[in-house]
Structures are given as C-alpha cells and as structure tokens.
Amino acid sequence: MRTRVNRTLLFLIGLILLAVGCAVLIGGLDLPRHWGFSLPSWWPYRGPHDVLLSANARTRYRKDSWWWPVVIGVLAVLAVAALFWLLAQFRDRRLGQVLVHSDDDGDVVLRGRAMERALAADAAELPGVLGAEVLLTGGRTRPRAGVRLQLDRHARPAGVVSDLGGRVLAEARASTGLTEFPAVARLRVERHRARRVE
Template sequence: MLRTVNRVLLGVIGLVLLVLGGSVLAVGLGLDAPSWWIHDSSDDVLLSDAERTRWRDSGWWWPVVIAVLAVLLLLLLWWLTAALRRRRLAEVLVDTGDGEGALLRGRAMEHVLAEEAAALDGVETAHVRLKGRRSSPGARVRLQLEPHVDPATALAHVTEQALAHARDSAGLASLPAEVRLRGVKHRAERVS
C-alpha cells in the first residue's frame, strides 16, 4: 500500500512540475498563453522587480529561504534514495558443488520458508523477507503464534527446521535470521 501511495505521489508531483515547466517554456518560446495564465508573453518574467526586492531589507529573509530550500532538497534526495533502494533480495546464489553456481529466485525461497514455518505447530501465519547480498543472504521472519504456544519452543522449531532446511537446500554456510514473534489476538465472544 505504501509503495502504491509513494508511486502515485511521485507521479502527481512529476506531472505538476512537468506541466508548469513546459508551460513556462512554451510561453518563453513565444507561444500564446491562455488569458488566465500567470504569464502573458515571452517578455514577461517569473518574478517582477517588486516581488524580488520586497524582503531585501529584512535580514532574516534570505537565510530562511536558503534553509527551507536546503531542507526541501535533502528531503527529496532522501525520498529518491528510499524509492530506488531494494527492500528485497531478488536472487540467492546457490552453490551447486561443481564450481559453478545457480541462481534461486528470492521470492521462491521466501515463499517456501514461510510455508514451512507456517506448517509448524502453533504458528498461525508466517512472513519471510530475504535481505543482504545474494552470496550471503539473511532472513527476516515474522510469526504470529497461537495463544497456547510457548515462544521459545516455536523459535527453536523455526530455527532447527525451517531455517536449517532453507540453509541446507541452498547450500549456504549460514543463514542469519531475525525472528519476530507476535501472539494472535482473538476477539472476545459473548457466551449466552
């Protein structure tokens, strides 16, 4: 959901900036603008002399403008790097034992690991996400446990069974994992 909102927001901002920049460029090149547009001709300027020099005598104006623009630039750069950064491991390098290697899709390994973890006694749902490099992946596992399950037992089962099987089947020397356990909350029901 957050990814969709992020893409829609980036698309809307990009479209607004493209339309505004394109219209200013079109008016600057001599094309006729609509009567309601803020610029009338190619001789018109974005900021008039009065608008540019309005706050010149105030000592706080330019430092505030520069600080706001710098913060805005840093926020936009952070947003861009967050949008471009991969959150998931796309593939895992599997040692085939013959000096060559095979690539295993990360989502396939995540799916199998989640299915095996969810099949354990007392685990209602399991979510797995791989992280790290393809030659040395790590796993982030979230488990929802039923109320009767001991968390230490569930953690031992996940570690000794699901994670060990994934590590052995992919031929990895180690598969470090961060396991988060959460109890399932059931709604109270009225008994009559």
C-alpha cells in the same frame, strides 16, 4: 544502515531546531537580564528588541557575485537530499535472487520469492504456528530473513523460536549451502476472546 542515517539526521535537525529555539527564547524573554548572566560576544541575538533576520543581514552579500549561485546551490542540494531521504523510507530492498552455487559453468540462483515462499511454508508447519511470512533482504550471497509468525493460542514462543532456528533455517542453510543466514523473527498472536477449554 537506513536506521543509522535516519537517526543521525533526526538528531542533527533536532539539535539545530533546539539551538535556534533556545537562542531566540533567551533573547526574546530577556533571560540574561532576569537571571543575571551575560552572553558571549558571538551570540546572534542581543535582546528582546532584536529581530530574527534584519533586512541588513539578509541583503548583506547580495552585491557579491558568489551570493546567488551559492544560495541556489545550497537550496538545490538540500532539496535533492531531502527527496532522497524521503524516498529511502518507502524503499524495501527485497532480495531478487539468492546465489546457491557458483563455478566455471555459471551460477545457480534461487529466486528470492520462491525461497521466501518455501521458508514461509516450512515455518507455518511448526507446532504452535498458524501462519508465517518471510521477507528476504541483504545481498544475494548473504541473504537475511525477516520472519513474521502468527502463533496459535497454545504456542510456546521459546520453543517456536528454537524450532525456527533449528529446523526451518538450519534446513534452508543446508539446502542452499549458505554458511550464514541470519534471521529476525517477530511473533504475534491474533486478538481473540478469552475462552475456557474444559
């Protein structure tokens, strides 16, 4: 979700910057005359002697009663939107609890941190894995796991991943009763010196 919002906004802002930059460049370098093409009538800049924003254009609506409220409103909306967009980059919605069982007597929940620790401990036991970190996100009925694995130098990553799915996550699925529990895993190896083992 955040990825999609970020990329859409970056694309739109990029498009605006590119369009404005090109419009000014075409006018400023007088490209229509040099390259022999004509601009449509709605084009904002006519030639190299134009200015970016004339005093006339800037103050055109100043007398109208709607002008200042609209300016202030648009600026306020932009500022608030930018603030939310900025804050969204630093927020990690970590899952507080996972719903294990629910009936008339109430819900049985597992603390997210506890489940993260249990999963990490299990993953760290897998052959070829030195250490593991798990972060749960998503909803409490549909958690997702982000797994970071630190491999040892003799690890076979393909085997580690199938172990992770087949043992650790399958067990978690079985013991919590979750029907789906998708995971994203990143595998790393700490930098170390080359060494022959004779």
